[in-house]
Amino acid sequence: MKILVCLSNVPDTTSKITFTDNNTAFNSNGVQYIINPYDEIALSKAVELAEGEKGTVTVIHVGEAAADATIRKALAVGADDAVRVNATARDAWFVANQIANYAKSNAFDLILTGRESIDYNGAQVQGFLGELLNIPSISIAKKLEINGTEASVEREIEGGKEVLSVTLPIVVGTAEGVAEPKIPNMRGIMTARTKPLQVVDAIDVPVLSKISHYDTRAPRGQVKLIDKADIAQLVQLLHSEAKVI
Amino acid sequence: MSILVYIENVEGALKKSAFESLSYGKAVGDLTGEKVTALSIGNVSQEELNKVGQYGVEKVIEVNSSDLGQFVNQAYASVIAEVAKSIDAQTVILSNSFSGKGLAPRIAAKLGAALADGAISLPTISGSIWQIQKSVFSNKAIATEELQEQKKVIALTPNSLEATESAVPVAIEKYEPQVAAADLSTVIKDIVRATDKVSLPEADIVVSAGRGLKGPENWAMVEELADVLGAATACSKPVSDAGWRPHAEHVGQTGLAVTPNLYIAIGISGAIQHLAGVSASKTIVVINKDPEAPFFKVADYGIVGDAFEVVPQLIEALKAYKNN
Numbered sequence: 001m002k003i004l005v006c007l008s009n010v011p012d013t014t015s016k017i018t019f020t021d022n023n024t025a026f027n028s029n030g031v032q033y034i035i036n037p038y039d040e041i042a043l044s045k046a047v048e049l050a051e052g053e054k055g056t057v058t059v060i061h062v063g064e065a066a067a068d069a070t071i072r073k074a075l076a077v078g079a080d081d082a083v084r085v086n087a088t089a090r091d092a093w094f095v096a097n098q099i100a101n102y103a104k105s106n107a108f109d110l111i112l113t114g115r116e117s118i119d120y121n122g123a124q125v126q127g128f129l130g131e132l133l134n135i136p137s138i139s140i141a142k143k144l145e146i147n148g149t150e151a152s153v154e155r156e157i158e159g160g161k162e163v164l165s166v167t168l169p170i171v172v173g174t175a176e177g178v179a180e181p182k183i184p185n186m187r188g189i190m191t192a193r194t195k196p197l198q199v200v201d202a203i204d205v206p207v208l209s210k211i212s213h214y215d216t217r218a219p220r221g222q223v224k225l226i227d228k229a230d231i232a233q234l235v236q237l238l239h240s241e242a243k244v245i
Numbered sequence: 246m247s248i249l250v251y252i253e254n255v256e257g258a259l260k261k262s263a264f265e266s267l268s269y270g271k272a273v274g275d276l277t278g279e280k281v282t283a284l285s286i287g288n289v290s291q292e293e294l295n296k297v298g299q300y301g302v303e304k305v306i307e308v309n310s311s312d313l314g315q316f317v318n319q320a321y322a323s324v325i326a327e328v329a330k331s332i333d334a335q336t337v338i339l340s341n342s343f344s345g346k347g348l349a350p351r352i353a354a355k356l357g358a359a360l361a362d363g364a365i366s367l368p369t370i371s372g373s374i375w376q377i378q379k380s381v382f383s384n385k386a387i388a389t390e391e392l393q394e395q396k397k398v399i400a401l402t403p404n405s406l407e408a409t410e411s412a413v414p415v416a417i418e419k420y421e422p423q424v425a426a427a428d429l430s431t432v433i434k435d436i437v438r439a440t441d442k443v444s445l446p447e448a449d450i451v452v453s454a455g456r457g458l459k460g461p462e463n464w465a466m467v468e469e470l471a472d473v474l475g476a477a478t479a480c481s482k483p484v485s486d487a488g489w490r491p492h493a494e495h496v497g498q499t500g501l502a503v504t505p506n507l508y509i510a511i512g513i514s515g516a517i518q519h520l521a522g523v524s525a526s527k528t529i530v531v532i533n534k535d536p537e538a539p540f541f542k543v544a545d546y547g548i549v550g551d552a553f554e555v556v557p558q559l560i561e562a563l564k565a566y567k568n569n
Contacts, residue, residue, distance in 0.1 A: 013498050013518045017385040037499045092350070093360070116346070118498055120381050120388070121363055127318075127350030136319050136431050139347045142492065152434075156493055157343055158255070158446055160438035162316075166431045173347075176485070176492040176500070208359035212376060212391045217384070217524065223531070223541050228550035231558045234530070235566045237546060242528040244450070244507040245474065245566075 001055035001146065001168075003046040004108040006099055006125060007074055008036035008089075008117040009067040019214045026119075026214070035070055038114025038175060040077075045179035046112055047078035049146055055109075056080045060102060062087060062095045068197065075192035076184035082195070087202035090210070092120070096128030097205040103133060109168045110151070115140045115175040126173035136166050139173030247280045248273055249334035250302065251325050253344060254289045255438075259296060261447050262340035262401075264408035267300035269401050270338045271411070272367055279336075282306060284328050286313050286321055291417060298415035300408060306332075306420045312429055313422075315436070316344055320428040322351035327422050329356060341400035342446065349400040358396035365405040365504075368392075383498040383521035403447045404504045445494065448477035450507045451526070453496060455481035455519075457512020457533065457552055461489035466556045467511065473563045479503065481513045497522035512552045515540025532556065 011017070012032040020027045035043065046057040059074045061067055062085040071082045085098040103111060111133075116123040123139060130137025142161060143154035146168070153164045153172060184192070226234045238245045250270035252263035267283060274281040283297045283305040297305045306328055313320060325348065329337050337352055339345045341363050353360035361377040365387070368375035373395050380402070381388040445451065452471040458464065464478075471478045478494060485495035496503050498521040508526035513519060515531070515538055523529070524543050531544035534551045541547045548555050 011382070013521075017382045019386070093353075096350075118383055121379075121383060121502070123346040124350040124360060124362060127322075127347055128354050130319065131322070131351045131354035134427075137347060137351065138318065138431065140343055155343075157316075157436070157438070158260075158444040159442055160436065161493075162433055162437075163435040164431050165434050176495065208394045209361065209390055209392045211388045213389050214381070215378075215387045215389070217387065220524075220529075220543050220545065223544045223547045225541075225547050225549065228548050228555050228558075231548070231555065231562045232565070234546055234548065234559070235562045238507065238528070238530070239566065242507070242545065244528045245563075 001049065001109045002107065003050060003055055003057045004103055004106070004111045005039065005043045005046045005057060005059045005074070005079065006111065006113040007039045007043070007059050007061045007070065008114065008119070009033050009061060009063055009070045010036045010117055010119040013037070013118065023214045024212070033067070033070055035074060036114050036117045037181070038116060040181045041176065041178050042112035042114055042174040043074055043077055043079065044182045045144060045174060047182060048179055058083060060085070060099055062089045062098045062202070064088060071197060072192050073184060075195045075197070076188040077182045078188060080195065082197045084197065084199050085202050086199050090207070092122045092124035093128060093208055094205045096125045096132060098202055099125070100129055100132035101203050102200065103129070110146065111169070111171045113171065113173050115173040123173060126171050130171045133171070135169050135171060137171040137173070138164060138166065140175045141172045142175055142177040144172055144174065144178050247282055247332050247334045248277070248336045248338065249325070249329045249332060250281060250283045251337065251339040252283050252285050252297065253340060253342060254285065254287055254293070257287070257289050257293065259289065259293055260340070260342070261408070262342055262403040264300055265403065265406055266338050266340050266401055267297060267302050268408045269367070269406055271301040273336065273338065276368070276370055282332055282334070284308065284325060286324055288314060294417050295415050298413045299410050301411040301413055302415070303413050304416050304418065306418050308420050308422055310421065310424070312424050315433045317429055317431050317433070318344070318347045318351065319431065320424055322348050322355065323428050324422045324424065326352050326355035328420060335396050337398045339400055341402045345400050349398055353398040356396050356398065357394070358398045359392035359394035360398045361390045361392055362400040364399050364401050380502065380525060384502055384525045385521050402504065404449070443471070443475060443477040445477040445479055445501060445503065448503070448505050450474045450476035451479050451496070451503055451505045452476045452509045452511070453479035453481070453513060453523070454484070454511040455513030456483050464490070466560065470509070470556055470560050473560055473567070481519050510540055511556060513540060514538045515543065
């Protein structure tokens, strides 16, 4: 089984988010980048599925050379090889087209993405990939099992879950529950250095949309502390002042 | 040219987010001067479809074929795109629900449309360019997305805009789509739905608890508080990681981002990752025994006290309020 895992390189979850150029660009100065936490789940599941020579795991990232450290981490976790499409990841449409272009000539059985990225909070790549490759795309996956050419996917729905059965090839957007993120061991870190990281050129993709500027959220007012001996006051304030009950 | 709004149902009942999408569609139609048509897929009663008129939309296209009784992402995306083409809709609006997140990119790719997912505002329109706001960096910032294509798909964040009523009569038109067999290759084996619980992404009120609750056995009072308020329950990441509560309840940067009218945080200190997912809530109440808990800095109301003392009293106070 050939598995492709799509990696997004995102600011660490503790990062302070600021912007430059008159709030038109993200300020990456001093920001530590990590594998998108949901993609980390996808990667761990892929490595688990491929264990015991049951398959191979290729990771793909669309971005600049600065992301190579993140890609090497994925190799250390257990991916066999990596591809970086050498371009600025403009948006999800651009990224999905690059990945689809690579996937078309490499016949993957399973393509995994995270359910969304924690930077732009899009959940678009999995759907775009499904459409561009004309195969099913399933998100938000909470469990994923492969039996031969069949996949069983437990998908989260509002207030419950669905169990789906689908024939490979498919794209799955993974979430918590699919796998526990793996921590690279020393052997993994050493071997990652020698694993192939192929850099390929991007294809042209028309611009359909772009982010014109950013705003930061206005700070909230000061907290109104209520004495724990007078909880009825809180109920009153929620009713008459906040008007939420 | 027109606008198509896809309205989701759960077991035949239109979802709250469907009414939000309809109101949004109507407001966009008022801005562009285009007619708005709703599209329902699945077995939804005429009575339920008539509710579309309460939100100012006069026409519903009803697709109710046996193949499409349950949500199949690929097939639904094909049907929505086919209907959009048949009525020359340049704009497709849907909810950024769990299903909507899967549908929106497929529909956009089929139509060659620009996609704004997670939309939280009406568009600002300048010719064919529309600017729409969305939350990014898990609610830490707002981005303005500029849609440059004539065709557009907008997936609206649940709870971001209120449904507004403006009643008109509704015409219901049946439509038989051409569903390709390949689009139906995903088979639904089982659906498990907790019907007695309020859906977290759509909830107006969320009651959330963290490690301060000390263990899963203490969640009964959280659930009772949620019951009294008609709220959904949620939790912090350490709680779902420990297996005290299901992952589906985890709110925060790497969980679900929520925007309820009221978010009550009990025994959650307020790590930056948690705040990212909840700070767009309209009103925040924090109950924590540590007065230095960072959560108090973003709360509207706070009670410094032990959850095991405060929550039962709050439940009683709310019951007394409801009885009056």
